[in-house]
Amino acid sequence: MSGDSMKIDVHHITRVEGHGNIVVDIDNGTVNKIEWQVPEAPRFFEAMVVGRSCEQVAPITSRICGICSIGHTFASLKATEAAMGITISEQTRKLRELLLHGETLQSHLLHVCYLVVPDLFKLNSVVPLVATHKDVVLLVTKLHRLANHLCDVVGGRTTHPIRTAINGFTMLPKPKELESLKKQLVEAVDDLKKLAEVVKSVAGNIPDFVRETEYISLTDPSDYAFYDGQIKSTDVADPIAITDYLKVTNEFIVEQSTAKWSKFNRDSYYAGALPRYNNNYTQLTDLSKAVATDLGLNGINYNPFMNNIAQVVELVFAVERSIEIIDWLLDNNLHPEDRSFKIREGQGVGAVEVPRGILFHDYTYDQNGKCVKANCVIPTNQNHANIQLDMEKMVPEFKDRGQEQLQFLLEMLVRAYDPCISCSTHFLQVHFV
């Protein structure tokens, strides 16, 4: 089939979180339409938390997304703590970092292994791999079970954490649980090396496509940033304060889709594992750097599909950091802390790196600790414009491969971003033709 005329209409693309459509219309070589659309149902979280007391805000906003519930909880708690002038203890910070690594592991394993790898094997789901590659599937389920176990031990539940509260944790893991967790994480390092080999064996099927864009993530002088840091853009020399996030995210509404989009110094920017890697790769551990090099990531990279490889690299990093944090917690005699705090009027912003990129929550509270205003800016929203512009470059470049192959590549592109559409439509709604 030639690239002269084709109509692609992927209604509700599969193997992504949430509902999205891809529409391409090419007539006699003229591209009439290339659209990335989001028809997910609206949920209005920012309005839901108005009038609610500060303790209830994080448990509600956790429900924006099942996959990133831990990250939403932390962005929410950090915003509330900033508004109330609360400084958390080092113990709480370490426990939160550990739990956030648990979520990165959960999410990246699920995304890379269950949703993306089938494309690289040219299969429609992970299910046929149970018959042909049972050892690999069992390796993945073992690692995923460990990631969930970490979240259970620290957060009390794998999804929508229970123990996470303002200024601390309602319950702490027992030293024995942490010791056992550490043992399993140490074993997981070898399992991840095996997993990286499997990914490498099919990495040749990652499309050769390049589009340089602006890459935005957190950055922190002391570590490869996940829990804390300032905003870093590849287009700006100095980091930007979290409280200035609106200058970066600039959400706007476009005609072709009512999904709010973002742009900063260009027409779009990229948030996620690849931007984190591009901004902070020198801060990776030796092993995660080695895995990156082995899988073709050698410093700043402009292929959007390499986001999935950056996720594999971050799996190794998250396991190594988790082991270090557990050592710290065991050495520092984990103990219950006073979680009390004084309610005050004010506004605060919280930012964390969730699996899909940089996430902001921003709340204003009255003198009784009731929320009067809320704003949440989600990584997938920040990526919608970048996905659209990638598609606009990709369609002319790949249209000669024929409709079927082009459609497959466009779907793969969307999956590469690991979009979390439930998140991104926590307030918006799109109708489509």
Place this chain on the structure above:
Amino acid sequence: MKPKVAFFDFACCEGCQLQVANLEEDIIGIVELVDLVEFREVMTGTALEYDIAFIEGSITRKQDEERLRDIRNRTKFLIAYGACATTGGVNKIKNLRNLDQVRQEVYGADWDKPHLDTYPTKAVDEVVKVDYHMHGCPINREELVRVVKSLVMGIVPKVPDYPVCVECKLKENECMYDLGKICLGPITRAGCGAICPTNGAPCEGCRGTIPDPNKNAMHEVLQKHNVTINDIVEKFTMFAITPEVSK
């Protein structure tokens, strides 16, 4: 022949279908027991008819109602799973406020564009007949396995109709009220293993109210601990507990 099973989602966080992935090795067992024909988040593929359809999420738009009715017409057994589907969950918080005001707060100047329309959130059984309610935010994945196993054997399992306090006592937890917390355990449907109190946090009521809750006992507990109705209204409304219980 293996039963054809499909999973669908409406307005939700997809955290309940995540619990299916979180079954880990048990998924392999389930995949051997049933024929998974449609599950957009994990596979490419569709089917015309189903033996069991799992519905996640709330209904918030007219076109969602049509899609749900179509699924109902094509399935023999329909399971609403997760709080958004069984009670409306946190999505019903918006029903407590003026809808136009909610839309203005979120969309600003664009709030009344026709494509930004929404209607008050409905649970799945407010639109179609539901054969089994699998409660929780998120669902308890052991319950999911139990229900699938039962249905494959031709048994419709029973939904617990006793309160979370029963399970909490079995766990020998200290009562949240004695710790100075307001907990919805006395009137909330069990089945979660009292997971929140067991982790040091009060019950949020995510599994909905038990049928015929003991209101007098609840009032006694509240009086004993000097908790007023105003203190608990906010707790009651996070997961759309029926307003009459809070009276």
